[in-house]
Amino acid sequence: MAKYSLFLGCIAPLRYPGIETATMEVAKALDIDMDILDKTSCCPAPGVFRSFDQDTWLAIGARNLSLAEEKGAEIVTICNGCFGSLWEVADKIEHDEKKKEYANSILKEIGREYKGGVKVRQFAELLYTDVGLDAISAKVTKKLDHIKAAVHYGCHYFKPDIVKEIDNRERPKTLDELVEVTGATSVDYRYKNACCGAGGGVRARAKEVAQAMTDQKLEAMKESGANCIVDICPFCHLQFDQGQSGLRTSFPVIHLSQLYVMAFGLDESKNGFDAHAVPVKF
Amino acid sequence: MASDSEPKAVDPAFTKSVVDKGADTVTLCFQCGTCTGGCPSGRVTAFRTRKMMRRVQLGFKDEVLPAEELWLCTTCTTCDERCPRGVKITDIIMTLRNMAVREGYMAEAHKNTARSLMKSGHAIPLGDAFRKMRETLGLHSEPPTVLSDKEALDEVKKIIKATHFDELVG
Ligand code: SF4
Ligand code: SF4
Numbered sequence: 125m126a127k128y129s130l131f132l133g134c135i136a137p138l139r140y141p142g143i144e145t146a147t148m149e150v151a152k153a154l155d156i157d158m159d160i161l162d163k164t165s166c167c168p169a170p171g172v173f174r175s176f177d178q179d180t181w182l183a184i185g186a187r188n189l190s191l192a193e194e195k196g197a198e199i200v201t202i203c204n205g206c207f208g209s210l211w212e213v214a215d216k217i218e219h220d221e222k223k224k225e226y227a228n229s230i231l232k233e234i235g236r237e238y239k240g241g242v243k244v245r246q247f248a249e250l251l252y253t254d255v256g257l258d259a260i261s262a263k264v265t266k267k268l269d270h271i272k273a274a275v276h277y278g279c280h281y282f283k284p285d286i287v288k289e290i291d292n293r294e295r296p297k298t299l300d301e302l303v304e305v306t307g308a309t310s311v312d313y314r315y316k317n318a319c320c321g322a323g324g325g326v327r328a329r330a331k332e333v334a335q336a337m338t339d340q341k342l343e344a345m346k347e348s349g350a351n352c353i354v355d356i357c358p359f360c361h362l363q364f365d366q367g368q369s370g371l372r373t374s375f376p377v378i379h380l381s382q383l384y385v386m387a388f389g390l391d392e393s394k395n396g397f398d399a400h401a402v403p404v405k406f
Numbered sequence: 407m408a409s410d411s412e413p414k415a416v417d418p419a420f421t422k423s424v425v426d427k428g429a430d431t432v433t434l435c436f437q438c439g440t441c442t443g444g445c446p447s448g449r450v451t452a453f454r455t456r457k458m459m460r461r462v463q464l465g466f467k468d469e470v471l472p473a474e475e476l477w478l479c480t481t482c483t484t485c486d487e488r489c490p491r492g493v494k495i496t497d498i499i500m501t502l503r504n505m506a507v508r509e510g511y512m513a514e515a516h517k518n519t520a521r522s523l524m525k526s527g528h529a530i531p532l533g534d535a536f537r538k539m540r541e542t543l544g545l546h547s548e549p550p551t552v553l554s555d556k557e558a559l560d561e562v563k564k565i566i567k568a569t570h571f572d573e574l575v576g
Binding site for chain 2: 132134135137138139141142144145160162163164165166168169170171172173174175176177178179180183184187208230231233234236279280283284285293315318319321322323324325326328329330333334336337340393394396398399
């Protein structure tokens with residue numbers, strides 16, 4: 125396995141710090157050589173900052189990538205927003221010489237350079253591809269067979285799928301399998317592959333529109349008989365966790381890393397469930 | 407914004423400037439509506455992705471840039487992936503939003519998010535409750551990001567000056 129460095133982003137460390145600690149616990153348990161990438165900033169968030177100014181988005185993203193390059197590590201994200209932004213910035217720089225020149229002309233002013241080629245990873249696909257279901261299964265000491273999960277992939281995990289080659293966008297399976305390896309069941313539901321509603325700056329600007337999209341998913345989850353939501357992104361996590369305050373539903377919202385802390389029999393206080401609006405209990 | 411019965415102002419230079427900014431695939435759209443059919447935002451609002459592409463092709467600048475619907479896209483990219491003509495819809499929407507911001511159409515809520523980035527290097531603030539929560543988890547109250555490294559934060563601030571993002575937000 126490669127050397128990895130965890131990119132924290134904003135929502136995980138600042139709203140759901142348990143996702144940060146759970147991820148590090150899980151990495152340790154699976155012998156993944158991963159430290160935390162320091163000095164990073166916001167990725168910058170694709171929906172807001174890229175919408176405002178693509179040049180700034182590119183330059184700040186390139187700075188974050190240069191930090192991983194300096195370390196010779198693959199950059200690992202636990203958020204689909206960070207994954208989307210960093211992956212796209214890296215991709216644009218890789219394939220567009222003008223963009224690369226521009227990014228480096230800005231980085232030069234702070235004495236940095238991004239040469240290119242840093243691999244941008246999502247922790248979930250890293251687990252699936254680099255660790256593998258067998259190795260994960262071997263760590264499961266507590267079968268979570270009481271869990272019926274409505275899994276939520278989130279948009280920027282596997283798209284664009286032809287390029288990323290992580291999963292099939294219309295019939296994805298990686299997260300379902302990563303969840304079922306714990307003994308839990310992944311239930312099918314309508315709108316399973318749909319957006320949580322928060323992205324693109326919609327949550328900040330038109331909260332009721334974001335909520336309407338979330339409600340459609342929650343309604344479908346209810347019909348499916350699920351008893352919790354499992355996601356891989358703290359922003360989707362926030363949207364589902366805080367979006368149930370009308371209490372039409374009360375699904376606990378669990379990040380994959382937190383699920384593995386439970387399944388591996390690790391210290392559950394590291395999950396930081398106190399930060400959750402919907403109590404995590406079954 | 408003109409109502410449907412009034413004649414609309416056509417601005418061919420607008421279409422050209424969108425194309426010149428790299429969003430050239432907008433010209434490929436043949437109005438099949440696949441994008442609208444799968445749009446999660448269009449399911450709950452009157453936002454119609456197909457119509458937006460057509461308005462850009464026709465040069466209806468005044469119906470595109472000031473429109474609230476331009477900001478209802480979650481950038482989920484479902485449309486991009488399904489478009490039979492390879493129209494890079496999300497990239498086009500990003501280009502249009504960048505243009506809208508330059509024309510002064512930026513919501514206060516979004517300005518606040520931008521100001522947070524300019525000030526702290528993060529999109530959201532860190533308050534006392536979350537500092538405490540981090541400590542309870544055995545973490546440092548501030549993550550080892552730009553929040554605990556002034557020099558690193560200064561780098562981000564310099565980038566923001568160099569790209570003139572600060573002037574854009576105002
Ligand atoms: S799916 Fe593509 S071709 Fe069809 S209407 Fe949408 S943008 Fe145009
Ligand atoms: S990317 Fe935007 S326009 Fe396209 S389907 Fe998603 S929300 Fe709709």
